[in-house]
Amino acid sequence: MATTENLTEQIFKPQFDYPETSTLINRIDNSNGSSISALDGEVDSRWYRIINPILWHWRGLPKLEAEAILSKIAASTRRHTNDNWLDTVVGYQSGNWVYEFLNQAAVWQSKAESIDKASLIDEDKNNVHNYYLIASIYASIASYPHFKNDELAMYAQTCAYQYYTKALQFSPFLIKELEFKVDNRSVKTILHLPKCEGACPVVLICNALGNLQIDYYRYFSEFLAPHGFAMLTVDLPTVGYSRNFALSQNSSQIHQAILEQLSSVPWIDDHRVIVAGFRFGSHIATRLAYLMPNKIKGVFNFTPFIHQIFVDKDLQKNLPNSYKDMLASRLGLPSISNQQLAAELNYFSLKNQGLLTHACHVPVMNIIFEDDKLSDLCEAKLIHSIKQNKVITVPKTQLQKSLYQALTQSVKWMKSVI
Incomplete structure (x- = not known):
């Protein structure tokens, strides 16, 4: 597995030949579904992904900082794969979901690595631990919803694990x-x-x-x-x-x-x-x-x-597109219809x-x-x-x-x- 430093050199440069996450699953049936709970996040027709800032903040992200990233994504005028969805900027560049969250992860990685490790006092150890942990959370969100065939997301996921590993080295x-x-x-x-x-x-x-x-x-x-x-x-x-x-x-x-x-x-x-x-x-x-x-x-x-979710076809139809895509991705299905999803889930x-x-x-x-x-x-x-x-x-x-x-x-x- 590549080191975080090498990955950073590879992916923190704008690139435009990566497929955008929302295009990776071919949805035969689209929906404006809302069958989800506050626990999973906010279903908003302007976003492809399910946004969950409350849970992000609970996990440790600075609230205003995370909201600023969402604002930056929302304000982007770059080309989108779907003009109805704010988080579908094409290519690894400003405004792209993976790019923005992974860039913020790199900011916290830099904070952690700027602390001299030669003679750490307890406060320094705690700061390094927290900074790497925040970097891992940002990188994990960058990878969400973690599609196996999403090359950019896989890069972000690799960074997330490496930041987490570094955070744990300074854990109590x-x-x-x-x-x-x-x-x-x-x-x-x-x-x-x-x-x-x-x-x-x-x-x-x-x-x-x-x-x-x-x-x-x-x-x-x-x-x-x-x-x-x-x-x-x-x-x-x-x-x-x-x-x-x-x-x-x-x-x-x-x-x-x-x-x-x-x-x-x-x-x-x-x-x-x-x-x-x-x-x-x-x-x-x-x-x-x-x-x-x-x-x-x-x-x-x-x-x-x-x-219930595995047998109720009406409930399944009313799931958000990204949630149905996530199910399809986990099941290894590059293309999905409501009928096919119902048939697959029934066995679960x-x-x-x-x-x-x-x-x-x-x-x-x-x-x-x-x-x-x-x-x-x-x-x-x-x-x-x-x-x-x-x-x-x-x-x-x-x-x-x-x-x-x-x-x-x-x-x-x-x-x-x-």
Whole structure:
């Protein structure tokens, strides 16, 4: 993999021969869909991507700075692939989504590298850590929605991981990169360890569709680590370090292989494993609850996707274009119609797979958001445990406060089941 410095030399120069992200999936059916929740971001017909400044700010980006980048993109007069969408400037140049967010990532990279590493005091270490972390968040957003065939986005994604790796070198926590074998191939994961003696319980993260595994640092540092939990992250199939794995209805393939091998990891207690599924990741987490109950102590789902979105054709039709494109990209489909998408997604329903016809043998906690069109109370109640079923609904207003309350509740519940 190229170094960050070499990548910077390659990509921070305007170039015009790259296909623009919104053109990579051939949409046979277009929509002005709005079936999404505040958790996923703002659906605005003027943007191709789903904009989520509240969550970006929660992850650590300076609020006004992120809004200034969006303003710069919106004000661009350069040629667009679609004049109705502000974030479709053609070529790697000013106004292009990847260009603007990656340029800002480079600003924070420079801040980190301007600090003399020879004699760092604690404040300097903290600044270097935070500057690289902010750079990684910007680069991750530059890559969003992380299409495998998006060359510019792949460059940005590589930068995001390298910035994150550098940030972790100055983290107050111990971090380990681990590789696990999956069907004679390997997948790279990141283990984040709290400050504790002996083997500690671990939370295995199952990502949302639009996230990389490096997007969960705040959840670890602010919520898990203070309570002695380690966090193990892994990318979804077709994304990041798992980009060479295909996503199928057997969505938990990689995570199952990891659970089988956790006993070989010396820093964690493989008898105290919690699986946490975020949005689409709950599909993986819930499968694990049913298929591998002897390997886990509990499942925490953050707004679960297990049935409705996979079978409700009207709901699917009303998804934003970029969300349907993201699904198509993850499924390896260069072209997609509503009918084809419905046929493909139908196989993902855990009810249709027969898993939800009986109760699982581990405690389950589901958090749902008020008025979330993609994950409601009915969805949560489809998952039944013979040990414990806990469902919490949090309000959609004051999203940052709701998010904090939900994640705090998740850790309190995890402590009760290990």
